[in-house]
Amino acid sequence: MGIAANPLSNTAQPESGVLAEPEIRERFFATRDAAAALTLRSQLVDSVVRERWSWMPAGLAIAAVGGYGRRELFPFSDVDLLIITPTDHSEAAIKDPLAMCLRDLWDKGLRISQSVHTVADCNQIDPANAELAVSLLDRRFLAGDQGLFDQIKDPRPELGKNIAQLTKERHTRFQDTIYHLEPNVKDAPGGLRDLQVLRWFARLGAGDAAALPDSKVLFEIRCFLHYLAARDDNKLSFERQDEIAQLSGAASPEDLMRRYYRAVRSIAHLANRRLDRFEAKRSTLFAQFRDRTGRLSNSDFSIVHGEVLFRAPASLAADPGIFLRLFDFIAHHDLPLAPDTEERLEQSAGTFQFWAESHQPHWPAFRNILRQRAASRALRAMHDTGILEALFPELREMEALVIRDFYHRYTVDEHTLVAIQNVFSLKAKSKDMFGDLANETEDLDLLVAALLFHDVGKGDPGEAHVAVSRRIANEALHRAGMGEREWSVVSFLIGSHLEMSAAMNGRDLSDPSTIREMAAKVGTVERLRLLTLLTWADISAVNPSAMTPWRSQLLWKLYSQTYDELTRELSARIQKPEAASNPALAKFLEGLPPRYIRTHSEAEIAEHLRLEREGGYRGISVTLTKSAAWVMTIVASDRPYLFAAAAAALSSFGFNILKAEAFSNARGTAIDTFAFADTTRNLDQNPADREEVLTVVKRAIKGEITAEQLFKRRPKVKPDPHAVAASKVSFDNEACSTATLIQMIAQDRPGLLYDVVSVISRRGANIEVVLVDTEARKAIDVFYVTKAGNKLSAQEAQDLAAAITASLKPVG
Amino acid sequence: MKKIEAIVQPFKLEEVKEALKNIGIDGMTISEVRGHGRQKGHKEVYRGQEYNVDLLPKVKFELVVPSTRLDEVLDTITSAARSGRIGDGKIFVYDVAEAIRIRNGDRGESAV
Numbered sequence: 001m002g003i004a005a006n007p008l009s010n011t012a013q014p015e016s017g018v019l020a021e022p023e024i025r026e027r028f029f030a031t032r033d034a035a036a037a038l039t040l041r042s043q044l045v046d047s048v049v050r051e052r053w054s055w056m057p058a059g060l061a062i063a064a065v066g067g068y069g070r071r072e073l074f075p076f077s078d079v080d081l082l083i084i085t086p087t088d089h090s091e092a093a094i095k096d097p098l099a100m101c102l103r104d105l106w107d108k109g110l111r112i113s114q115s116v117h118t119v120a121d122c123n124q125i126d127p128a129n130a131e132l133a134v135s136l137l138d139r140r141f142l143a144g145d146q147g148l149f150d151q152i153k154d155p156r157p158e159l160g161k162n163i164a165q166l167t168k169e170r171h172t173r174f175q176d177t178i179y180h181l182e183p184n185v186k187d188a189p190g191g192l193r194d195l196q197v198l199r200w201f202a203r204l205g206a207g208d209a210a211a212l213p214d215s216k217v218l219f220e221i222r223c224f225l226h227y228l229a230a231r232d233d234n235k236l237s238f239e240r241q242d243e244i245a246q247l248s249g250a251a252s253p254e255d256l257m258r259r260y261y262r263a264v265r266s267i268a269h270l271a272n273r274r275l276d277r278f279e280a281k282r283s284t285l286f287a288q289f290r291d292r293t294g295r296l297s298n299s300d301f302s303i304v305h306g307e308v309l310f311r312a313p314a315s316l317a318a319d320p321g322i323f324l325r326l327f328d329f330i331a332h333h334d335l336p337l338a339p340d341t342e343e344r345l346e347q348s349a350g351t352f353q354f355w356a357e358s359h360q361p362h363w364p365a366f367r368n369i370l371r372q373r374a375a376s377r378a379l380r381a382m383h384d385t386g387i388l389e390a391l392f393p394e395l396r397e398m399e400a401l402v403i404r405d406f407y408h409r410y411t412v413d414e415h416t417l418v419a420i421q422n423v424f425s426l427k428a429k430s431k432d433m434f435g436d437l438a439n440e441t442e443d444l445d446l447l448v449a450a451l452l453f454h455d456v457g458k459g460d461p462g463e464a465h466v467a468v469s470r471r472i473a474n475e476a477l478h479r480a481g482m483g484e485r486e487w488s489v490v491s492f493l494i495g496s497h498l499e500m501s502a503a504m505n506g507r508d509l510s511d512p513s514t515i516r517e518m519a520a521k522v523g524t525v526e527r528l529r530l531l532t533l534l535t536w537a538d539i540s541a542v543n544p545s546a547m548t549p550w551r552s553q554l555l556w557k558l559y560s561q562t563y564d565e566l567t568r569e570l571s572a573r574i575q576k577p578e579a580a581s582n583p584a585l586a587k588f589l590e591g592l593p594p595r596y597i598r599t600h601s602e603a604e605i606a607e608h609l610r611l612e613r614e615g616g617y618r619g620i621s622v623t624l625t626k627s628a629a630w631v632m633t634i635v636a637s638d639r640p641y642l643f644a645a646a647a648a649a650l651s652s653f654g655f656n657i658l659k660a661e662a663f664s665n666a667r668g669t670a671i672d673t674f675a676f677a678d679t680t681r682n683l684d685q686n687p688a689d690r691e692e693v694l695t696v697v698k699r700a701i702k703g704e705i706t707a708e709q710l711f712k713r714r715p716k717v718k719p720d721p722h723a724v725a726a727s728k729v730s731f732d733n734e735a736c737s738t739a740t741l742i743q744m745i746a747q748d749r750p751g752l753l754y755d756v757v758s759v760i761s762r763r764g765a766n767i768e769v770v771l772v773d774t775e776a777r778k779a780i781d782v783f784y785v786t787k788a789g790n791k792l793s794a795q796e797a798q799d800l801a802a803a804i805t806a807s808l809k810p811v812g
Numbered sequence: 813m814k815k816i817e818a819i820v821q822p823f824k825l826e827e828v829k830e831a832l833k834n835i836g837i838d839g840m841t842i843s844e845v846r847g848h849g850r851q852k853g854h855k856e857v858y859r860g861q862e863y864n865v866d867l868l869p870k871v872k873f874e875l876v877v878p879s880t881r882l883d884e885v886l887d888t889i890t891s892a893a894r895s896g897r898i899g900d901g902k903i904f905v906y907d908v909a910e911a912i913r914i915r916n917g918d919r920g921e922s923a924v
Binding site for chain 2: 557
């Protein structure tokens with residue numbers, strides 16, 4: 001296409017007053033005014049076409065359509081021409097003169113793309129040729145019979161459906177994302193074609209053409225692309241990003257791309273919203289479900305067709321706090337915002353920011369949003385409408401920020417939201433190792449807060465982003481009223497968010513020193529869990545295939561080995577606790593295994609100390625709290641059967657013990673915790689029964705109620721013939737230097753723990769530590785057992801294991 | 813010409829790459845692979861439950877070198893990849909019949 005490669009440069013002689021191509025190009029490179037260049041080019045082509053058309057026979061008309069019709073003729077775009085004939089009969093008569101005309105125009109350097117139609121063709125919507133109807137939306141009379149041209153009618157609004165269909169197909173070709181590293185500025189979602197779709201929709205009555213997002217940068221980039229490549233090339237490759245950044249005066253290629261993404265994002269957002277209006281009706285089942293959600297409406301919000309609307313939009317200004325309630329509502333019910341709601345939020349983001357600045361703290365309300373099941377949906381909606389950035393203006397630093405490497409697929413804000421989404425999708429996974437972690441942690445809200453800020457420092461070119469991110473988060477979250485305990489977790493997570501991936505990729509995971517170092521860095525099991533989840537979510541959000549089974553396995557290995565390291569040192573007793581600043585605390589910690597410190601937060605330890613004091617000499621303090629499950633904490637002077645009695649008392653109520661731990665310190669205080677499930681939700685509904693539970697547990701520990709009396713209350717369980725077959729009891733005398741490990745895997749049932757523990761106690765053995773866990777209705781219990789302060793002999797251990805096996809038979 | 817296939821521990825990737833670069837070997841293909849050798853994976857215990865890890869993550873280097881440089885390259889890889897523990901990996905050497913540079917049709921060692 002030698003001619004097209006040199007458009008209009010030599011042969012086309014413009015009329016006076018019309019600029020020639022080399023001058024248009026020169027002017028564009030000097031001013032970067034793409035709109036002016038495109039208009040000038042259209043004028044130039046108009047003059048060439050009109051001049052040649054004057055030689056054509058009468059009775060025909062020629063019109064400009066497509067981009068040329070809009071006077072947006074890019075340097076190497078096709079010149080779309082529509083030739084209108086009165087009837088089919090006349091077409092044959094004009095064939096020869098028309099062929100000569102088009103050939104001449106081609107020879108003048110125009111890349112012609114023509115179609116010949118009768119008026120009747122043009123006025124008929126043919127689903128098979130929607131493209132003709134669409135192109136007619138941009139028709140512009142050039143020359144010939146104006147009367148003929150005027151007979152073409154505007155297409156009917158139904159055309160919107162065809163446009164929506166074509167647009168969706170095009171978006172699918174680009175994986176429905178605007179975040180391509182080397183995007184096609186014309187066809188990719190949010191590109192110039194989408195802008196055009198929005199204009200067409202406006203012509204068809206949907207939306208306002210005057211209120212379209214600013215797209216100047218897209219015109220400028222595409223114009224540069226054409227001139228630089230000297231062909232119709234719309235792909236913004238890395239090389240072109242460098243060249244155009246320089247030519248357009250951008251500070252850097254990243255800066256150029258930031259402007260690009262900002263523009264396409266608002267276009268794509270608006271286009272998707274409009275597309276939904278034209279979407280074909282979905283199934284009736286879906287409609288039924290959708291309409292049922294209407295019942296969730298409350299005094300603030302109504303739900304119409306499954307979308308959330310404000311009940312009183314006019315009162316938004318008076319009560320901006322309703323914004324946070326709105327996102328709490330959608331996070332709770334997992335519902336989308338109605339387009340009207342989104343538009344109102346966008347318009348009020350400024351007002352909201354002004355209100356938010358003077359109505360701190362927002363952390364409690366924001367944390368409630370993060371704790372809901374659809375929190376990631378709510379965060380995305382907050383980001384899309386600018387409310388998130390109004391709440392935390394610091395987050396604007398990462399908006400549309402490009403990290404330029406071949407590994408990252410998304411801009412930083414998108415990466416962040418995808419990472420948060422990943423955390424919630426993990427939570428929904430069952431039978432997944434990482435999914436279990438997500439369900440075990442109680443600080444998911446803090447993990448999400450850390451993810452929200454973990455890369456925010458990437459906008460700062462000067463420093464390593466980890467430190468900057470932490471500094472920004474510190475300011476933003478403290479301003480919002482986050483407490484110190486919460487901040488210490490978030491600060492740790494942001495500060496360490498690269499540690500695990502660095503160890504995975506660069507350290508020998510079989511080397512004990514690697515694992516010891518990691519254990520020292522994380523300090524507690526809960527922090528290890530959170531950091532593992534953060535690492536998983538972060539890597540998975542780099543691009544859709546970044547979390548390969550290969551990486552996942554390395555991360556799991558690092559997690560499980562560090563977990564073992566943190567929980568392993570049961571034999572080592574704390575001699576000189578580091579918390580020496582508080583003498584009372586130091587005294588309390590003496591003799592407890594490091595595992596105790598690593599598996600309990602500072603707040604929990606402080607609470608245990610308080611309970612010990614409250615109980616006094618030979619006292620018993622018992623508390624009951626509710627988090628993910630009910631948790632009973634007993635702090636009491638150690639005595640025989642303490643753990644067994646408590647376990648029996650709990651199971652007498654029909655509670656299912658999920659986890660239990662027992663510790664004791666040097667001065668003989670036992671700290672036992674039981675996490676249990678109350679499947680009948682009795683404790684939730686009858687607060688008075690909580691007192692009853694506490695009383696029964698205390699009396700059982702004191703020996704005022706015997707196990708037999710408790711058994712009478714216990715709900716009967718149907719014997720399961722497979723239970724014994726599935727169980728396995730083993731012992732290990734090597735793993736720990738001071739105690740014998742008895743490990744048991746058995747079908748779980750109410751009262752199981754009591755039965756096993758009383759077997760151990762009856763044999764005169766002392767339970768030092770017990771770790772109880774339940775997975776998939778299987779109890780996995782490990783007991784650290786001693787007799788008279790020493791390990792059991794091999795024979796004793798074997799007998800004990802056999803006795804436990806015998807006791808596993810369910811009580812019928 | 814010889815083709816060298818070296819399967820090494822993931823954390824040795826940078827070290828091996830660097831060592832090869834230092835003796836002037838620039839061309840190589842690296843892939844993330846999973847597999848097991850004679851140990852057939854191993855058992856790991858997590859929360860008292862044993863589970864089998866039968867496919868272990870490794871990194872595979874593939875490179876073609878002139879026969880005259882074979883020993884030097886093998887020594888370099890071996891010393892860079894060695895930690896002395898089980899699972900350090902394996903190296904395989906193959907004869908290469910021909911090498912062709914697709915762009916210009918160059919053949920033989922100059923194409924490598």
